[in-house]
Amino acid sequence: MSRAHQSTGAPVVRREGRDKVTGAARYAVEHTPPDCLRAWPVPATVARGRITAIRTADALAVPGVHTVLTHDNAPRLEEPDDPILAVLQNDRVPHRGWPVALVVADTLEAARAGAREVRIEYETEEHDVVLTEDHPGLYTPEQANGGHPAVRERGDFDRAYAAAPVRVDATYTLEALHNHPMEPHACTAEWADGHLTVHDSSQGATKVCDTLAQVFGLGTGRITVVSEHVGGDSARRAPRAPRSCWRRWPHGTPGGPSNSPSRDSSWRPWWDTGHPPCNGCGSAPTTPG
Numbered sequence: 001m002s003r004a005h006q007s008t009g010a011p012v013v014r015r016e017g018r019d020k021v022t023g024a025a026r027y028a029v030e031h032t033p034p035d036c037l038r039a040w041p042v043p044a045t046v047a048r049g050r051i052t053a054i055r056t057a058d059a060l061a062v063p064g065v066h067t068v069l070t071h072d073n074a075p076r077l078e079e080p081d082d083p084i085l086a087v088l089q090n091d092r093v094p095h096r097g098w099p100v101a102l103v104v105a106d107t108l109e110a111a112r113a114g115a116r117e118v119r120i121e122y123e124t125e126e127h128d129v130v131l132t133e134d135h136p137g138l139y140t141p142e143q144a145n146g147g148h149p150a151v152r153e154r155g156d157f158d159r160a161y162a163a164a165p166v167r168v169d170a171t172y173t174l175e176a177l178h179n180h181p182m183e184p185h186a187c188t189a190e191w192a193d194g195h196l197t198v199h200d201s202s203q204g205a206t207k208v209c210d211t212l213a214q215v216f217g218l219g220t221g222r223i224t225v226v227s228e229h230v231g232g233d234s235a236r237r238a239p240r241a242p243r244s245c246w247r248r249w250p251h252g253t254p255g256g257p258s259n260s261p262s263r264d265s266s267w268r269p270w271w272d273t274g275h276p277p278c279n280g281c282g283s284a285p286t287t288p289g
Contacts, residue, residue, distance in 0.1 A: 029186035031199040040111035042101035048127035058117035064110030
């Protein structure tokens with residue numbers, strides 16, 4: 001009797017595995033065209049509120065820093081269908097870690113040093129981020145991750161549970177889970193002859209292209225997104241992350257190449273890079289913004 005091929009438990013050679021473990025694989029941040037500028041974001045330090053003042057003089061005094069983009073001088077984006085893409089468009093802070101400035105410099109070290117010198121003042125507002133079982137903001141969405149119905153029932157649980165010889169009734173409270181992939185959340189962008197090429201650490205290159213076309217008001221034929229390697233994912237390579245909107249800003253208008261990491265692992269990368277989605281569960285209360 002013939003048996004179907006069984007892959008579970010069998011050794012499988014990953015096509016790009018050797019390149020990744022030997023450093024030969026080039027991630028998005030490692031594509032550095034000539035004269036490539038580096039950009040480093042400045043995260044908000046309050047949970048909710050608005051910016052009342054931004055002081056950039058000390059940052060601009062750091063050798064190698066070209067400019068500091070804020071909501072006052074960043075190019076205007078087209079109205080996005082997702083508010084997470086409206087980066088540096090107004091003075092609102094929807095959550096801690098929201099990008100409130102972007103420092104552009106000759107080197108990554110200069111950009112990071114400049115970011116540390118940006119001074120932000122805030123007017124804070126009340127925030128509510130603790131999920132409880134009786135929270136007034138709890139609701140059941142129409143759809144869960146992947147477009148599936150939020151509630152799916154099969155059989156008669158109540159009757160089966162009542163008749164079960166052994167029943168377990170317990171509530172478990174879990175801490176937030178954040179993985180740390182080996183590739184930085186970053187992108188490299190270059191304009192050439194009116195065409196934008198982006199190397200991005202994303203699992204959805206097509207979606208990134210569509211997003212950039214939407215917020216920049218460009219046709220998708222003028223944008224190429226390359227995600228050759230993804231160094232770890234677990235849903236954090238969200239194609240609609242805020243970094244999607246930084247890719248043509250270092251020069252204000254289409255110009256030379258730029259490289260924008262979304263912070264290294266010494267920061268809190270889960271602030272602005274996505275997370276494992278919720279599958280079929282009730283939505284947690286979030287900070288309005």
